[in-house]
Amino acid sequence: MATNPPRPPCGPLRVFCVGTLFVANTLNVDNHPDPSSCPSVRAHEVSQSRGGSASSIASVLAQMHNFLPRSPVEPALIASLAENDEGKRIIRQLQKEGVITRFSKFWSGYTVPSAWVIRTPKTGACSIINHNSLPDLSHEDFIALIGPTLAPENFGYFPPTTPPGTPSVPLNAARSSNLHSPLTPKPNSPAPFDWLHFEGRSVKTTLNNIIGVQSLAADRHWRSHCVFSIDLGRKYRQGIEALIPHADVIFVNRHYAQATSPSFSASPRAYLLSLTSTAPPHSLLVADWGKDGAAVLSIPTRDYFQSSVWVDRINSPPEELLDPMGEGGDRTSVRTASAFWANGRETPSSTHSSYNEDTESEYTQRRRSPAPPAARKEEKDDLVDEVGASDAFIAGMIYALTRSILPGSPYTPSNVAQEMPDIERLGGKWRLEECLRFATELAGRKARRNGWNGLAKEMAEAGWAA
Numbered sequence: 451m452a453t454n455p456p457r458p459p460c461g462p463l464r465v466f467c468v469g470t471l472f473v474a475n476t477l478n479v480d481n482h483p484d485p486s487s488c489p490s491v492r493a494h495e496v497s498q499s500r501g502g503s504a505s506s507i508a509s510v511l512a513q514m515h516n517f518l519p520r521s522p523v524e525p526a527l528i529a530s531l532a533e534n535d536e537g538k539r540i541i542r543q544l545q546k547e548g549v550i551t552r553f554s555k556f557w558s559g560y561t562v563p564s565a566w567v568i569r570t571p572k573t574g575a576c577s578i579i580n581h582n583s584l585p586d587l588s589h590e591d592f593i594a595l596i597g598p599t600l601a602p603e604n605f606g607y608f609p610p611t612t613p614p615g616t617p618s619v620p621l622n623a624a625r626s627s628n629l630h631s632p633l634t635p636k637p638n639s640p641a642p643f644d645w646l647h648f649e650g651r652s653v654k655t656t657l658n659n660i661i662g663v664q665s666l667a668a669d670r671h672w673r674s675h676c677v678f679s680i681d682l683g684r685k686y687r688q689g690i691e692a693l694i695p696h697a698d699v700i701f702v703n704r705h706y707a708q709a710t711s712p713s714f715s716a717s718p719r720a721y722l723l724s725l726t727s728t729a730p731p732h733s734l735l736v737a738d739w740g741k742d743g744a745a746v747l748s749i750p751t752r753d754y755f756q757s758s759v760w761v762d763r764i765n766s767p768p769e770e771l772l773d774p775m776g777e778g779g780d781r782t783s784v785r786t787a788s789a790f791w792a793n794g795r796e797t798p799s800s801t802h803s804s805y806n807e808d809t810e811s812e813y814t815q816r817r818r819s820p821a822p823p824a825a826r827k828e829e830k831d832d833l834v835d836e837v838g839a840s841d842a843f844i845a846g847m848i849y850a851l852t853r854s855i856l857p858g859s860p861y862t863p864s865n866v867a868q869e870m871p872d873i874e875r876l877g878g879k880w881r882l883e884e885c886l887r888f889a890t891e892l893a894g895r896k897a898r899r900n901g902w903n904g905l906a907k908e909m910a911e912a913g914w915a916a
Contacts (some may be wrong), residue, residue: 469504469649472563510845512548513906641675760894839897846889
C-alpha cells in the first residue's frame, strides 16, 4: 500500500451531535410471541446496550484519536439526559470515552429512555417496545446550551476532551467545570466548531435550530468554515423534507427511501437523484443501503460513487464479492494495506460515474442484481447490529469528510461557483470515494460486532491510517 505523505498538524475536530440517548434491552427468543395469545416465552439470551444515533456517533468519533493523535477529536453531545443512577452511570461512561456532555440538558426525577427489543434470530422477526418520559430539547433549550460557545469571546474556548480510558470525574464537577477552560486555538478557522449534526426528529424544533445557528454564522462570516448535516432517520416523519434545503450533507437510508416510495428501495442512485431538486446546489447526498453498501452523490461536481458492503472474507463465500447492485464498472480497491490482506479480508469495491439531469432516466432504470442465496444467508447470520452500523457509517463519513474535503469549496454556500480543489495535490487528503470506502468498512465491521469499544483501533490495525 502506498502511504500518504505526512500531514501538517491541524486543530481539533469539533463536532456537535444533536439527538438522543437511550438504553436498548435485547431479548433473543426461539419463537416470536403471538400477541393475540399472550404466551409465556423464554429468552435464551439477554443483552443491554447504549443506543441513540447522536450519542453513538459521538462515541465513535471520540475513538478517532487512533488516526490523528496530534489532532484530537472533540465530539460533544447535545441531548436530554436523565440524572437517575442509571443516567449518571451512562454520563460517566460517555465522559470516559471522550464525549463532552456539558452541552446536554440534565433532568432530575426522570429515567433513561429505554427500548425493549424482542428478536427471533432464525426468522428475523423483531418487535420493539419504547418507553420515554424524558422531555425533548426545545429550541430555547438548544440555544441556551450552545449559545455561549457561539459567542465570539468564547471562540478560543471549548471543554477539553477527556482522553479515552482515563478515570471519569464526578458528574456535578463535569457539569460545572470547563465552561471557560482554554484550549489551543483552532488555526485558520473563525468558526467555533467544524460540524453540527442533527438527528431528524422534531421537524419544527430542528428547523429552528439549524436556521438560528446558520443565520448567526452568516452574520459573523464563518458559515463557510463549518458543516451542517441532517440524518433523515429510519422512518418517515411528516414534513421532514423541509430540513433538506438547509443542510450541507444529507444522510438517508434504505428504510427512509422505501417509506417515501417502494420503488426507491432497490438502488440508492435513483433516490439520491430524486433529491437533487430540493437539496442545496453545494450539498452532498449520502445513502446508507445496509447490506447492499452505500453511495454518495456530489451535486456541485456531479460525481456519483457507490460502494459495496464490506465483506469479511474469512466468514463469507466468494460469491458475495460479486457486484451486489449490478452496476458493473471498476471493482478495484481504492485503499488497502498489506497487513489487511494478510488477515484475509476484503475492502469494499466501488463504482464511479457522473450524473446528468438530461440522462436521469438512464440511472433510475438500473436494477439491482440479487446476491446468490448462499451469500445472503451467510450475510444475514453474520450481522448482529445493523442499527449501530448505520450510526457508525455516519460517524465514518463525518470524520473522513472533515479531515479531507469539508468544510470548504465547493461544499459550502459561499463557494458554490468555485471549482473542486485538486485533491491529488492536497498531500495526504482522501478523495471522496475513499471517504465513502472508509465509512462503509467502518459500518461493516460494526454490523458484525456488539459494542463500540475498539472499533476505530480495529480500523487502524486494518490499514486505515491518516
